[in-house]
Amino acid sequence: MCAELNRKAFENLSYGLYIVTSRNENRLNGQIVNTVIQVTSEPPRVAVIINKKNLTHEYISQRQQFGVSVLEEAAPLTFFGPFGFRSGRDYDKLSKVQFKEGTTGCPLVTQYTLSVLEAKVIERIDVGTHTVFIGDAVSSEVLKEGAPLTYHYYRENLKGKPSRYSPTYIPTK
Amino acid sequence: MCAELNRKAFENLSYGLYIVTSRNENRLNGQIVNTVIQVTSEPPRVAVIINKKNLTHEYISQRQQFGVSVLEEAAPLTFFGPFGFRSGRDYDKLSKVQFKEGTTGCPLVTQYTLSVLEAKVIERIDVGTHTVFIGDAVSSEVLKEGAPLTYHYYRENLKGKPSRYSPTYIPTK
Numbered sequence: 001m002c003a004e005l006n007r008k009a010f011e012n013l014s015y016g017l018y019i020v021t022s023r024n025e026n027r028l029n030g031q032i033v034n035t036v037i038q039v040t041s042e043p044p045r046v047a048v049i050i051n052k053k054n055l056t057h058e059y060i061s062q063r064q065q066f067g068v069s070v071l072e073e074a075a076p077l078t079f080f081g082p083f084g085f086r087s088g089r090d091y092d093k094l095s096k097v098q099f100k101e102g103t104t105g106c107p108l109v110t111q112y113t114l115s116v117l118e119a120k121v122i123e124r125i126d127v128g129t130h131t132v133f134i135g136d137a138v139s140s141e142v143l144k145e146g147a148p149l150t151y152h153y154y155r156e157n158l159k160g161k162p163s164r165y166s167p168t169y170i171p172t173k
Numbered sequence: 174m175c176a177e178l179n180r181k182a183f184e185n186l187s188y189g190l191y192i193v194t195s196r197n198e199n200r201l202n203g204q205i206v207n208t209v210i211q212v213t214s215e216p217p218r219v220a221v222i223i224n225k226k227n228l229t230h231e232y233i234s235q236r237q238q239f240g241v242s243v244l245e246e247a248a249p250l251t252f253f254g255p256f257g258f259r260s261g262r263d264y265d266k267l268s269k270v271q272f273k274e275g276t277t278g279c280p281l282v283t284q285y286t287l288s289v290l291e292a293k294v295i296e297r298i299d300v301g302t303h304t305v306f307i308g309d310a311v312s313s314e315v316l317k318e319g320a321p322l323t324y325h326y327y328r329e330n331l332k333g334k335p336s337r338y339s340p341t342y343i344p345t346k
Contacts, residue, residue, distance in 0.1 A: 009288035009313035012243040012321045016187030041342045070185040115182035127212045140182035148185045169214045
């Protein structure tokens with residue numbers, strides 16, 4: 001680790017919080033991320049960054065598609081917490097929430113959700129522990145008006161911690 | 174354009190606002206972006222997405238390094254507006270603001286800034302109108318405490334518009 005790196009500096013970057021979903025045949029999965037970003041306007045393309053250890057990484061890699069639910073600030077930690085701190089390998093995360101099937105077949109969580117998007121992967125970049133998936137948006141819909149849940153709000157008001165597999169996790173040594 | 178795409182759905186994604194800088198020999202430049210994102214924690218890596226038409230794209234491509242200033246909410250539009258709406262080809266944007274030279278030689282704007290980062294590019298991905306530059310963080314520093322400027326705050330409180338070259342620009346037809 002370079003001595004000139006202050007990890008606190010990274011905490012000032014701003015993010016939203018999203019549920020990213022995918023499917024593998026009939027198995028559905030989703031996880032919380034703070035790493036959805038629009039990369040071009042014309043055509044509308046989005047990127048999502050996923051830890052290689054996550055089941056969603058496996059599903060997106062296979063199916064080359066993903067769904068995104070943009071959560072609202074009113075979403076309680078009890079609702080989205082399991083999407084961040086439990087693995088889809090031993091728990092059906094979609095069983096406890098409302099969702100619909102998108103045009104790609106990915107489940108789209110609709111509860112506490114402002115808008116949903118779906119994307120088909122056109123490129124992937126290995127960045128070490130994580131992969132950046134870049135996708136063409138193939139559907140997008142606004143479900144309700146409201147304030148988007150941000151990572152800042154999650155930390156300040158819900159006293160939330162980053163997942164161990166998040167790009168913004170700060171290791172304690 | 175797919176009929177099922179509602180552009181409004183993308184407006185719920187959350188971003189911060191940053192000045193990204195680079196240099197080309199003795200010429201310095203910077204621009205406003207909402208596209209800085211941490212992609213891995215170990216090692217700390219960041220991505221920034223830049224329009225190919227921007228001078229910063231040319232400078233980062235040549236020098237393979239960039240600087241980031243995380244702006245504070247108190248930053249007035251008169252301060253950072255020129256970084257978004259003027260081109261460094263005909264205007265020396267750094268001439269009117271306080272900055273210091275980083276370890277990479279990139280200028281780091283220090284005014285209205287919570288923290289600064291520098292990165293060396295390790296990978297670039299062509300995503301069409303824009304390039305995703307991925308860099309290893311080589312320095313990072315907290316300059317002050319405060320609330321980060323978000324894209325949402327910029328739109329709601331400063332009545333700011335997206336730049337034509339932003340990934341989040343919505344074309345009006």
